[in-house]
Amino acid sequence: MLAIQVLINALVLGCLYACIAIGFSLVWGVLNVINLIHGSFIVLGAYLAWGAYNSLGLSPWYALLIAAPAFFVFGYLLQRLLLNRVITAPVLVTLTLTFGLDLILNNAMIYYFKADYRKLILNPPTGSISIFDVVVPVDRLIATASALALTFLLYLLLRRSKVGRAIVAVRLDRDAAVLMGVNVKSIYAVAFGLGAALAGCAGVLMALIFPISPLTSSAYLGKAFVVCVLGGLGSVSGALAGGILLALVEGVGSVYLGPAHAVTLSFVLLIIFLVVRPQGLLGRKGFE
Amino acid sequence: MFHPRLALKAFSASLLLAAASLGAAMSGASAQDVIRFGAPLPITGPLAPEAVKQQQGYDLWAEQANKAGGINVGGKKYKVEIVYSDYQSNTPRSVQTTEQMITQDKVNFMFGPFGSGAAKAASTIAEKYKVPMLAATASSSQVYDQNYKYLFGTFTPNDTLTTPLTQLVKAKAADVKKVAILARNDLFPLAIAQEMEKSAKANGLEVVYFEKYAINTLDHSATLSQIKSLNPQWVFVTGYTNDLLLIRKQMVDQQMKAGVVTMIAGPAYQEFIESAGQSAENISSASWWHPAEQYNGKDIFGSTANFVKLFKDKYKLEPDYAHASAAVCGALFQMAIEKAGSLDRDKVRDELAKMDVVTFWGPVKFGANGQINSLEPPVFQIQAGKPVVLFPDAIKQGEFKLGVN
Known part of the structure; x- marks a missing residue:
């Protein structure tokens, strides 16, 4: 019974990890920018959900509707006004820029929200479902379903819409896309905006599950990083596969080796993948 | 002849000088007392x-x-x-x-x-x-x-927190036989957990689980499922506010119940009680001082x-x-x-x-080594959203309540 419970836990957690990582993966895959602000975006999204619930009484499901467009605009402007200026520079320059922006955003959040840990407590609480002694918390299930829905929406957008095709085209071959008349700078801004919107939505969902503090941003960023490397960059389904693999390894590892080694194990897995399969589980060679 | 610009310069120079000497005088005065x-x-x-x-x-x-x-x-x-x-x-x-x-x-x-x-x-x-x-x-x-x-x-020292706690539980909850201890792998939380293990064993309790979790752990579901499967009557967790909030939430998620749940050091902080809400009820803890x-x-x-x-x-x-x-x-x-x-x-x-x-x-x-040796740290429990002191008897505010859901 313990084995089944651990497996279910890992599946649910894996979807949450995918939700954390997918925006990061999109930005990295399309723009070749390692977006270090990603973790702070998630935390900001969590504060948005917390504030909307506690001061306006808005349920997190409505907060999702606010977060998505607000973060899209924020991300779009950030890319248009700042990142596009250095996008052609070596990867270290964009990395440094997002690092600096992350310091500013994170410290601004510490300043305004304080470093105290807060918790969004739904009233009434959502509780848990139990089937034959296997327990699944409802808020995690909802977050998982939302994560899957967001992933599916992104997949549709990339496959079916004109903008989506342009994003994929830029990712595959930037120069050819330019020759075909794609406005690359604007596509970059849209992709970054989408990444930010996904981070903001992830933050709203995480607010239901994890304590909220600016200090947690690095933990989210770390998970996003590992999931992307495991799953493959820029691939929507890769993020899902990477998230579930990571959660499984952590879950099984913490039962059989003790929780102290779960994090170590996940980074060992990261190193093995970097050496043996750098393109990730579902990534294709040449895109990394 | 009057040169306005020169006059202005002279004026501002004298102002600067005055300010400088005033500053020097002030810092001179403050340096002394x-x-x-x-x-x-x-x-x-x-x-x-x-x-x-x-x-x-x-x-x-x-x-x-x-x-x-x-x-x-x-x-x-x-x-x-x-x-x-x-x-x-x-x-x-x-x-x-x-x-x-x-x-x-x-x-x-x-x-x-x-x-x-x-x-x-x-x-x-x-x-x-x-x-x-x-x-x-x-x-x-x-x-x-x-x-x-x-x-x-x-x-x-840390054992002055865990020993009175164990004695209190032993006196008030006779059916507590099995303890599970989960500690943040960090100097103070781990030291407290080790003291707890010692005092549990010294008081004839069985320690069925003793594990550390890494700093920055984002999820405890697998660990908690395992603890739940061991059926301990006392769950003892150490860590800081964020860890304990997350663990408490995941305990509720997993429908874990125990006679006694102790957390150190979160419940001494008002922000823990506020953020944990209803789930903080009956959590016991100990600290060096209480208002x-x-x-x-x-x-x-x-x-x-x-x-x-x-x-x-x-x-x-x-x-x-x-x-x-x-x-x-x-x-x-x-x-x-x-x-x-x-x-x-x-x-x-x-x-x-x-x-x-x-x-x-x-x-x-202070003892010969410099550490204070005169304090008797209080044991307390969150009851109706407020910390209630259970020990020492001189400042006791309420009775120990069993059952954490």
């Missing part, structure tokens, strides 16, 4: 919330001391000035900062950095320069086992009630042991300096060493 206390704190980084608490405690003491005219040194009043420095939650940097404060900022006395690890590291510097250092948040006995002459601390205590002290704050009132007036929140310990460190320095009647570091050190006094924090007397 001020006592400077160095306080290295993790103002940024993961330990930032702890730094805020200590800073609030020091500031409250400095404000009270200065309001009363300052510290009386042999008939002359000196103002208190606290020199803060950020060591960014980085222990090696706390050592550098301490040295910088002593050699460059010319502080008279030192407060210790946060926690046991950093306090132990920085105390080496204080010892080298023979500067008395009061550590407000260092409990592990390893901090004091170097037998330094200039280091003093206001937290009793419900009723001591009549000889220090500047006087009674515990007066300290709590002053603190609430200034910060609009309930003080916890971290705030109080920082404030009492200031008050102890003040008493030692006034008794010594001098700013001589060795004389003040000797006064601290032979101190035997009741304060709002409780009775204060």
Whole structure:
């Protein structure tokens, strides 16, 4: 019974990890920018959900509707006004820029929200479902379903819409896309905006599950990083596969080796993948 | 002939000069009747919330001391000035900062950095320069086992928290036989968990689970499922506020129930109680001080009630042991300096060493190694959203309740 419970836990957690990582993966895959602000975006999204619930009484499901467009605009402007200026520079320059922006955003959040840990407590609480002694918390299930829905929406957008095709085209071959008349700078801004919107939505969902503090941003960023490397960059389904693999390894590892080694194990897995399969589980060679 | 531009220049030059001489005169005056206390704190980084608490405690003491005219040194009043420095939650940097404060900022006395690890590291510097250092948040006995002459601390050893707790549970909950212990893999939380393991075994309880979780763990579901499958009647978890909030939430998610759930050190903090909401009910804990205590002290704050009132007036929140310990460190320095009647570091050190006094924090007397040995830390439980003291009997506010859902 313990084995089944651990497996279910890992599946649910894996979807949450995918939700954390997918925006990061999109930005990295399309723009070749390692977006270090990603973790702070998630935390900001969590504060948005917390504030909307506690001061306006808005349920997190409505907060999702606010977060998505607000973060899209924020991300779009950030890319248009700042990142596009250095996008052609070596990867270290964009990395440094997002690092600096992350310091500013994170410290601004510490300043305004304080470093105290807060918790969004739904009233009434959502509780848990139990089937034959296997327990699944409802808020995690909802977050998982939302994560899957967001992933599916992104997949549709990339496959079916004109903008989506342009994003994929830029990712595959930037120069050819330019020759075909794609406005690359604007596509970059849209992709970054989408990444930010996904981070903001992830933050709203995480607010239901994890304590909220600016200090947690690095933990989210770390998970996003590992999931992307495991799953493959820029691939929507890769993020899902990477998230579930990571959660499984952590879950099984913490039962059989003790929780102290779960994090170590996940980074060992990261190193093995970097050496043996750098393109990730579902990534294709040449895109990394 | 009148040259407006020249006149303006001359005027502004004289203004500058006047300002400069005024500044010099002021700094000259303040350098003489001020006592400077160095306080290295993790103002940024993961330990930032702890730094805020200590800073609030020091500031409250400095404000009270200065309001009363300052510290009386042999008939002359000196103002208190606290020199803060950020060591960014980085222990090696706390050592550098301490040295910088002593050699460059010319502080008279030192407060210790946060926690046991950093306090132990920085105390080496204080010892080298023979500067008395009061550590407000260092409990592990390893901090004091170097037998330094200039280091003093206001937290009793960790086993003074776990032993009364175990005895209380043993007395009130006879059917508690199995304990599961989960500890954050960090100096203080792990040390407390190890003490718990010892006192559980000494009291005939079976420890069915003892594991550490890594710092920055984002999910505990697998661990908690495993603990649940072992059916312990007592779940004992150590960590900081974020860990404990997350673990408590995941315990509820997994529908884990136990007769006794103890968490150290979150429940002593108001933010834990607020953030955990209903799920904080009946969680037990222990800490070095509690606002419900009723001591009549000889220090500047006087009674515990007066300290709590002053603190609430200034910060609009309930003080916890971290705030109080920082404030009492200031008050102890003040008493030692006034008794010594001098700013001589060795004389003040000797006064601290032979101190035997009741304060709002409780009775204060340091052992030969510098660690306080006179406190009786309270055991408490969250009942109806409020911490209720269960032990010691002198300040008991309620009865121990079983059952955490």
